[in-house]
Amino acid sequence: MDAKMINPFVDAVATVLPQLGFQSVERGQIRLGEEFVEGRGVTVLIGLTQDVQGNLAYNFTEEVAKGIASTMMMGMPVTQMDEMAQSAISELVNMITANAATHFSSQNLLVDISPPSLVVGEALKARISNGKFLVVEVNADSYSFELNIGIASSK
Template identity: 55%
Template sequence: MDVKLINPFIDAVTTVMPQMGFQDIAKGKVSVREKSAMSLGVTVLVGVTQAVRGNVAYNMTDDTAKFIASTMMCGMPVENFDDMAQSAISEMANMLTATAATNLTTMGYAVDISTPTLTVGDGFNVKISNSQYLVIELLISSKPFEINIALE
């Protein structure tokens, strides 16, 4: 996978997340994995189509998802990962991927994205690719957050 396809996603996180109230964002390791991601608790899968094709999966723990949802909802406590919190996390994934798609379009790649698919539960595999894909590990206010990217 071409690294120039990855940077639009990193740029999306560093642009969009601060607009939603997240100031402490740290990039961790970038690694390569095979085919499937093990869910950390909450995973949102978004498809990318047209000139660039593949999948992006945002993977986080339950605690990270509740923290992000709470921040997006102006600090409203999120004790259970209910429909409102799930909607907030899906919208975050949509905003991040749409921003990355806009960045890719600016680079000359015509792209479109699918509606996010949210899954809840830890310990199951989410197929990302038929081969290898990249994982960008981030810490958002010290909470683990992964972006799994399989694009061609």
């Protein structure tokens, strides 16, 4: 997968998370995934269409999702993945993906994003690509989550 397809997401994470109260945001390891993303507890799926097509799966443990939701809500304790916490995590995914879509526009690539779909549970197996996809680890303060990227440019 071309770095030009991944960098908008890495840049978007580095832009959005500090705006939400995270002090330290770093890209961790990158590896290839094959066929399925396996749920870690909370997985948010979002699709891309137009000049960049494919799917993304943001993959969190439930504890990490609750911690991130708490940070987004200015430290309000989050003890369960209730409707408010789910909404916060879905909005985070929306913000990062929309920011990446803006980065793609600077490459003259038009991108539309689908509404995010959040799934709670570890038994999830989601196919985001017909082949290999990229798994990018994101470390934000003491939280770590995966961004699974199965996209390609149609141009």
